[in-house]
Amino acid sequence: xxxxxxxxxxxxxxxxxxxxxxxxxxxxxxxxxxxxxxxxxxxxxxxxxxxxxxxxxxxxxxxxxxxxxxxxxxxxxxxxxxxxxxxxxxxxxxxxxxxxxxxxxxxxxxxxxxxxxxxxxxxxxxxxxxxxxxxxxxxxxxxxxxxxxxxxxxxxxxxxxxxxxxxxxxxxxxxxxxxxxxxxxxxxxxxxxxxxxxxxx
Numbered sequence: 001x002x003x004x005x006x007x008x009x010x011x012x013x014x015x016x017x018x019x020x021x022x023x024x025x026x027x028x029x030x031x032x033x034x035x036x037x038x039x040x041x042x043x044x045x046x047x048x049x050x051x052x053x054x055x056x057x058x059x060x061x062x063x064x065x066x067x068x069x070x071x072x073x074x075x076x077x078x079x080x081x082x083x084x085x086x087x088x089x090x091x092x093x094x095x096x097x098x099x100x101x102x103x104x105x106x107x108x109x110x111x112x113x114x115x116x117x118x119x120x121x122x123x124x125x126x127x128x129x130x131x132x133x134x135x136x137x138x139x140x141x142x143x144x145x146x147x148x149x150x151x152x153x154x155x156x157x158x159x160x161x162x163x164x165x166x167x168x169x170x171x172x173x174x175x176x177x178x179x180x181x182x183x184x185x186x187x188x189x190x191x192x193x194x195x196x197x198x199x200x201x
Contacts, residue, residue, distance in 0.1 A: 031134025
């Protein structure tokens with residue numbers, strides 16, 4: 001490798017979430033640039049509805065990504081809150097821990113994407129692991145919840161999502177793609193079950 005090429009590579013540190021390929025047709029990753037544009041819009045709407053208040057400077061607001069895959073939204077929200085809450089929680093470690101344990105939540109759509117989202121957010125697939133940037137979790141899932149959900153078959157279709165039994169009834173070893181957020185009779189109870197029980201830990 002030439003000296004010039006070596007220098008050029010050393011100065012480049014790409015965002016890994018811009019480099020990964022989609023896992024399947026229903027696991028399409030949101031590019032970080034697009035996620036940030038959406039979060040800019042969210043902050044503008046929040047300010048318009050809250051007398052110009054800065055969304056990222058509010059330590060009581062909670063965020064839920066109900067179908068998290070790469071964790072890009074949660075990562076970018078955490079980054080913005082880390083800057084926005086600097087005056088209210090000056091200690092960086094305390095601030096990051098507060099944000100990760102009290103403000104950002106996700107529901108993984110598959111086991112693999114839940115691990116990827118934890119890695120993106122906590123810098124570790126284990127929220128309470130030694131490499132995790134969050135220090136107060138009592139469990140390895142942190143606030144990125146995933147539990148295998150089965151489809152509710154009626155004849156040849158799932159009563160919740162309409163998925164074909166022929167396509168997705170593949171046995172216990174493969175993903176069901178039955179997303180917890182929509183496979184329920186009462187979404188409010190589901191969110192309470194998934195998110196607030198984590199918050200209480």
